[in-house]
Amino acid sequence: MELLRYKQDVFGQSMLVGMNWEFLWLPVAAAAAAILAHLLFRILRHPG
Amino acid sequence: MADHEVGGGARRRSVRHRLPDRLFHWVMALAVIVLGVTAFLPILGIRFEWVPMHWMAGVVLTLAVLFHLYRVFFVHGLTNMIPGVDDLREIGRNLRGHGHDGLSDAKFDALQKGYHAAASATVLVAVATGLLMLAKIDTTFWRREPSILSDQGWGVVYMLHGASAMLLLFLFILHVYFSFRPEHRALLVSMLRGHGPEHARKDSE
Numbered sequence: 001m002e003l004l005r006y007k008q009d010v011f012g013q014s015m016l017v018g019m020n021w022e023f024l025w026l027p028v029a030a031a032a033a034a035i036l037a038h039l040l041f042r043i044l045r046h047p048g
Numbered sequence: 049m050a051d052h053e054v055g056g057g058a059r060r061r062s063v064r065h066r067l068p069d070r071l072f073h074w075v076m077a078l079a080v081i082v083l084g085v086t087a088f089l090p091i092l093g094i095r096f097e098w099v100p101m102h103w104m105a106g107v108v109l110t111l112a113v114l115f116h117l118y119r120v121f122f123v124h125g126l127t128n129m130i131p132g133v134d135d136l137r138e139i140g141r142n143l144r145g146h147g148h149d150g151l152s153d154a155k156f157d158a159l160q161k162g163y164h165a166a167a168s169a170t171v172l173v174a175v176a177t178g179l180l181m182l183a184k185i186d187t188t189f190w191r192r193e194p195s196i197l198s199d200q201g202w203g204v205v206y207m208l209h210g211a212s213a214m215l216l217l218f219l220f221i222l223h224v225y226f227s228f229r230p231e232h233r234a235l236l237v238s239m240l241r242g243h244g245p246e247h248a249r250k251d252s253e
Contacts, residue, residue, distance in 0.1 A: 004207060009199065015199055015200060015203055016200065016203030016204060016206075016207055017203055017206060017207075018203065018206030018207050018209075018210045019206075019207055019210030019211055019213075019214065021091045021210070023214070024088065024091060024092075024214065024217075026214065027214045027215065027217040027218035027221070028217065028218075028221065030218050031217075031218045031221035031222055031225075032221075034222060035221075035222070035225050038225075045145050
């Protein structure tokens with residue numbers, strides 16, 4: 001699966017259309033990972 | 049001014065955010081939420097007339113950004129938000145679990161400045177491409193004129209708009225998370241009431 005969407009123009013050439021929205025989960029997952037990393041960092045730095 | 053215990057240390061309190069800046073922040077927040085809802089819900093399959101709400105919220109966001117730029121360049125200046133050597137030192141000290149001894153006081157700490165730079169660049173790309181995309185719709189105020197760009201040009205505009213929207217979603221989630229952290233509560237309150245810690249980074253903390 002590609003990050004960008006393409007379509008064929010009238011000459012059969014590949015043309016950029018925009019982002020592939022099937023990757024909409026990516027920013028949410030990345031934010032969740034960053035939050036988890038921050039929480040782990042806090043716990044490891046201040047145990048208990 | 050008075051000293052209050054905030055986040056484990058005494059910080060000088062004053063008016064941290066003036067009313068026009070707080071209004072800007074919440075107008076921008078509301079616009080971004082409307083833009084996010086009207087952009088992402090249709091993608092998730094929830095169908096409604098999203099285009100009018102989306103472009104109007106985009107225009108509100110554009111006006112808010114212009115107002116903010118005016119405040120930055122003619123009222124506040126850029127000094128508080130430009131990263132410096134102490135910001136790099138702060139990040140290094142944070143990673144090693146050390147305090148802020150020896151670092152200069154700063155209204156915004158290193159990560160706040162980094163976040164602001166990322167959010168600013170992202171919003172500016174979204175606004176610039178969104179303004180171009182206004183040429184694709186008919187409104188009471190103008191007729192659509194999509195011929196201002198080639199199909200390939202529109203593809204790039206849509207790609208940049210979509211990428212900035214996805215990045216903004218990531219930044220928005222992080223912003224909400226960090227805003228509600230207990231150690232940042234005073235900063236959140238200052239964005240509502242104005243008064244708050246004068247410095248987010250303080251020497252000897």
